[in-house]
Amino acid sequence: MSDGTNPSGTARAGDTLAVDCMRSLMERHGLPRYRQSAWLADALGLSYSQAHRRMNGTSAWSLGELERVATLFGETLSDVFAPGDGSATVRGTVKIGSASLDCQLWLGGRVDRATPGSMVALQTSTGWSAVIAGPSTEGTVHEIERLQIRPGSAVRKVVAVLDDDEDLTNTICAQLSQSGYDARPFYRTSDLRSSAAVQRYDGFVIDWIVGETSVLKLITALRAQDAACPMVVLTAQVLAGVVDEADIADAVKKFGLVFSEKPVRMSILLATLSRAFSSGP
Secondary structure, eight states, X not given: OOOOBOTTOSOOHHHHHHHHHHHHHHHHTTXXXXXXXXXXXXXXXXXXXXXXXXXXXSBOOOHHHHHHHHHHTTOOHHHHTOOXXXXXXXXXXXXXTTEEEEEEEEEEEEOSSOOTTOEEEEEEXXXXXXXXXXXXXXXXXEEEEEEEEEEEEEOOOEEEEEOSOHHHHXXXXXXXXXXXXXXXXXXXXXXXXXXXXXXOOSEEEEESEETTEESHHHHHHHHHHOSSSOEEEEESOTTTTXXXXXXXXXXXXXXXXXXXXXXXXXXXXXXXXXXXXXXXO
């Protein structure tokens, strides 16, 4: 891929807009500025210097790069480059009585010290929530410009699906979505790793072999972030002798995985996830 470096070494207007929108996207998802270039290099497969030039506007972004970064944060380009009052919109939850409802939050300015009793948007490791600020409110806090509740909707569990077979991944995601989950497709290990660094997932459905490499390192990293979320591992390679059964058995024991052989039986997969979520914390 062409580096797209601006020969003058200065940021052009279009590049400046892309940088501003990308920085805003990363910051509202809790990725601090000092980590952004390194994260981008990992997410797009760039060198650190190439990523840094993207982030300071001296190297042009491609449309594909912008779209891919937005997708990794669970947003669309229209969200990222939306015109208007400049407020960012994120998905979140709001509690009304004992119910947690799915909502859309339009973020205002960041607040260093929230006024107790005011409603603010709070970002934690579990995502964004609209909360009543108290004396001990900590985390990334923003004013709320607007809040929209989706009537009658419960919070949908966000499930990441990883398999290098794109048709299978898309089919699984479609059926999970029809069953009430917010399913996100991934076809490369690096994409899921980059997304999981900034987006919390409630569960995972992961092929044991992606490309020609096992996902053991990825599972180790995901478990370091969340030791208990449901994680289903798929493979069709045990009977073929490509995958060592003992390796999967060790991973199941160590990381609390659920193992399922391909072809995927969706009724069993759905029952597995439903049971895991209903028995979770």
